[in-house]
Structure formats: C-alpha cells, structure tokens
Amino acid sequence: MAEPTPKTRGVTVLLEGIRKSYEGVPVLRGVDLEVAAGEILAIVGQSGTGKSVLLRQIIGLERPDAGRITVGGVELQRYLAMSPEEKPFRIGMVFQSAALLASLTVAENVSLRLRERGRHSPAEVAAITRHALQQVELAGTEEKLPSELSGGMRKRASIARALAIEPELILYDEPTADLDPILTEEIGRLIARIRTTRGATQIIVTHNLPLARSVADRIAVLAEGRIAECIPPRELGASRHPLTREFVRASGLGA
Amino acid sequence: MAVEAMGHRLSPQGFLGRLGAGLLDVLQVLGEATLLFVATLRAVPAALHDRARVGTQIVRVGTDTLWIGGLLALFVGMVLVVQTADQIENVGQDILGPIVGLAMTKELGPVLMAFLLAGRAGSAMAAELGSMTVYDEINALRTMDIDPVRFLVMPRFIAATVTLPILVLYADFIGVWGGAAVVAVDPAITLPVRSYFARMFEWVHFRDILIGMTKALVFGMVASIVPCTFGLRTKGGAEGIAASTTSAVVWSFILILVWDFVIVRLTFGLD
Numbered sequence: 001m002a003e004p005t006p007k008t009r010g011v012t013v014l015l016e017g018i019r020k021s022y023e024g025v026p027v028l029r030g031v032d033l034e035v036a037a038g039e040i041l042a043i044v045g046q047s048g049t050g051k052s053v054l055l056r057q058i059i060g061l062e063r064p065d066a067g068r069i070t071v072g073g074v075e076l077q078r079y080l081a082m083s084p085e086e087k088p089f090r091i092g093m094v095f096q097s098a099a100l101l102a103s104l105t106v107a108e109n110v111s112l113r114l115r116e117r118g119r120h121s122p123a124e125v126a127a128i129t130r131h132a133l134q135q136v137e138l139a140g141t142e143e144k145l146p147s148e149l150s151g152g153m154r155k156r157a158s159i160a161r162a163l164a165i166e167p168e169l170i171l172y173d174e175p176t177a178d179l180d181p182i183l184t185e186e187i188g189r190l191i192a193r194i195r196t197t198r199g200a201t202q203i204i205v206t207h208n209l210p211l212a213r214s215v216a217d218r219i220a221v222l223a224e225g226r227i228a229e230c231i232p233p234r235e236l237g238a239s240r241h242p243l244t245r246e247f248v249r250a251s252g253l254g255a
Numbered sequence: 256m257a258v259e260a261m262g263h264r265l266s267p268q269g270f271l272g273r274l275g276a277g278l279l280d281v282l283q284v285l286g287e288a289t290l291l292f293v294a295t296l297r298a299v300p301a302a303l304h305d306r307a308r309v310g311t312q313i314v315r316v317g318t319d320t321l322w323i324g325g326l327l328a329l330f331v332g333m334v335l336v337v338q339t340a341d342q343i344e345n346v347g348q349d350i351l352g353p354i355v356g357l358a359m360t361k362e363l364g365p366v367l368m369a370f371l372l373a374g375r376a377g378s379a380m381a382a383e384l385g386s387m388t389v390y391d392e393i394n395a396l397r398t399m400d401i402d403p404v405r406f407l408v409m410p411r412f413i414a415a416t417v418t419l420p421i422l423v424l425y426a427d428f429i430g431v432w433g434g435a436a437v438v439a440v441d442p443a444i445t446l447p448v449r450s451y452f453a454r455m456f457e458w459v460h461f462r463d464i465l466i467g468m469t470k471a472l473v474f475g476m477v478a479s480i481v482p483c484t485f486g487l488r489t490k491g492g493a494e495g496i497a498a499s500t501t502s503a504v505v506w507s508f509i510l511i512l513v514w515d516f517v518i519v520r521l522t523f524g525l526d
Contacts, residue, residue, distance in 0.1 A: 099395035
C-alpha cells in the first residue's frame, strides 16, 4: 500500500469584527484578521486576553456575538452546518492539553475520525495513522496509552491526530505550553515541516515569542480584545507598539 | 485557555435571590437532561454500528454493580424476613413470602439496584465525561465531526437501560432466596420454606414483575442521562469534576424516587 500523498494546499481565513463577551465582560472587541492560504500566523498576547477564545470562534466551538468568519471562502456557520462528507476542506485543532482520549491508544486516537467516518479500509486507516505518526516522529508508540507518553509526545500525538485527517487549516492552542525549550524547538520544527510537506494554513496561539518568530510568516499581537498589529517577525524589533516591545524585551529577543 | 472574564458570575443577593437562582439552576439541569435524553434517543439507531462500544459499557456497568448488587439483595431479603417476622407476630408467618416477593420485585429490587447503578456506574460516567469536558476531549471530538452524544452518551445510556432490568431480576432472585435461607435456618421462624414460596407465588404475579421491569427501564435511563448531563456541563478542574460527580449521584437518587412515585401512581389499582 502506498503512503498517503502529501497535500500542498491551504485555505484562507478571514475574520471581520469578531466580538465575544462572557456574562457582559467583553473579551474580543472587534477582531479583524486575514490569513492567506498556506500562511503560518502566530497570535501572541498576554494570558487572559482571549487568544484561545479567538481560536474557538475560528473552529466553531463557540459562536461570536458579532462579526463574520470566513474560511476557504465559506462562511463558517454554513461550513459547520455541512455534513462531514459535504465539507470542502477540513480543519484540525491541537488543544493546549493535547486532549487525547485517555481510554484509547495513540493509534486509536490518531485514527479516530477516519474510523468513525468509515470511508477507509482498516489497511488504509493503519497506513494513514502510521504515516501521521512518522511525521511527528512517534513511530512505535501506536499501542501506548496517552498516560504513558511524556508531555511533548502527547502534543506530537495530538498534532498527528490533526494531520491524519489531512487538514487544510490547522489551529494550535499553546502548542508548547509546559514544554521545555528543547521540546519547544522540536514542535517549532514540526510546524515548519508541516508547511513544507502539506502546505496547510496554520494559526498558532502562543505566548512564546521565540517560537512565533522562528516559524510564523506574520505575528499578530492581540491586546485589549483587538489585533494591535500584525507584522512579519523581522519587524518585531522595530515595532512601536508598547505590548510588542514589552514582549520582545521579556522574551530576551531585544538587541 | 482560561479567560478571567469567564470566572465572573453575578452572585444573587439575599434569600429570595438565592432561592430564585437555585430554582433557575434546577430548571436548567432538567432542561439540559431532557435535551440530552432526546438527542440520545436519536442516536440510539447508531448502536448497530457501535456494538463494540455499547458492549464495553454493558460489561463495565454490569461488573461495577453485579457483586455488590448481589450482596445487597441477599441481605435485604434476609433482613426483610427477620424484620417482618418480628412485626407480624400476631398475623402469622405465612405472609413472609408475599411480602418479600412483592417488596423485592416491585420496589426494593428496582430502587436499590438503580441507586447502586447510579452510585457506582453513574458516578463513574459523570467523572469520566467531566474529565473529558474539562480537558477538552469532548471539544476534540467535536472538531473531528464526531458527535459526543453518539460516541459517549448513547453507549452508556443503552448499557444502563439494558443492564438494570437484568440486574433487578438478578437482585429479585437473590433477595427472595436470601429470605428463603433465613426462613430455612432461623429457629424463630416456623414457616416451612415450601409454604414461603407457595404463598409468594400466590401473591406475586407476572404483572408485578412487569412493573418492576418498567421501573428498571426508566431508572436505567435516569441513572445514565443524569450523570452524563452533569459530566458534559462540568466546569473548572478537579474541583469541578468532583462537584459534578456528587451532584450527578444526588440528582439521580432524587429523580429515581420521583419517577418511582410516578410509576407507582400510574400503576395503582391495575389488575
């Protein structure tokens, strides 16, 4: 059986005036953002500023109070209402906690959606799973339970689960939270490799500025519920925005 | 992921405010449980494809409840005989069989097994789903276009609903034989075992067993839907999971008793 062929496509993401409040407290106050197909965008900001909330709006786990989200030219609510078979593209998400199902093995976690859809033969599912695990360098862990993996391995297994559905858009919620610098670098390399091999659009929510700078095409700074600025990493040092400057200084990336 | 704003809740002031908030909370839980029940019923046909998951849950619910259920039923049957014999000195001991038989089949078997299922398997369901909710596993399923109701709730619902009637029959059997054992060996009881069973079969009809089975079916639904509801509405970390688990068991007990009364009232006077 041939290995699954790498995809080289991504989808655009367009956010217009996204607002979200919880019990009257505004978290997102009008987020406008455009992500090009195949682009890697990092969203940085202080803890509690709504970075993860923004990600949840993009994948449809929560609905914004106002504003419009368009992914791949399709309005998000219309996309969500489609049956899995109708959907013109797929969105994968890597959660901060990895969110692997504790009762399933690594292979079962990675192949879960494929098995549930039932459109692939068991041999195909096994091949796709193996390929996804090889991509994240977790070959040989198929029969392990998530509890038997280290934090970094769990994150990579979670990325493999996202990759197994061959997504055109991958969202990462703090992919390097609780990881040491070596594992952080490893995740960064993996994200960069996914762009090379698959070309998927990737949006990374993180407060790890070195990671954002090393992998992203652009870095969006979220402050006070809005995108304060969205700049290429090379312009970080020249930014005049106080939060960006503070981030650069605190991350030790300054001159 | 935590957003500080999400932690801000308006806390109602005064007795009436707290009472109102409490009532609203009760209505919300009942509403969510009803919606989950309807969604689960819609997902039941998918059980044909999910036989392995349903089977796993049936085994889990059964093994959680079987031994302790048997022990409970045995002692309840034994206590029932001794306690009744003590109370009916002047009436005659031949009523022991009908009392144990009717009490076990119509009331104690279904209610005790339902309590046991809610306390053992139900609390495990609430804790498991609560943990999955808190750690984003439920959201992960949603992002993979996998319906958590079909994937997680429906197998547990079917397992509890199918298993409880079987457990009740098993408990009835053990309870009745527990009573018979006491009748046979306790010197204070002069009734022959043969008469104990003969009088029981005179009084306990198929209809009584059917009422017990109806209760078991309804209680099985309650003892799975309520814990799953609390599991899926869990917020916070370990503390939230613990609170959900406790609430799930308490609410299951209360709703089992409410439905017990409803069924008893509806079947009152039925021949």
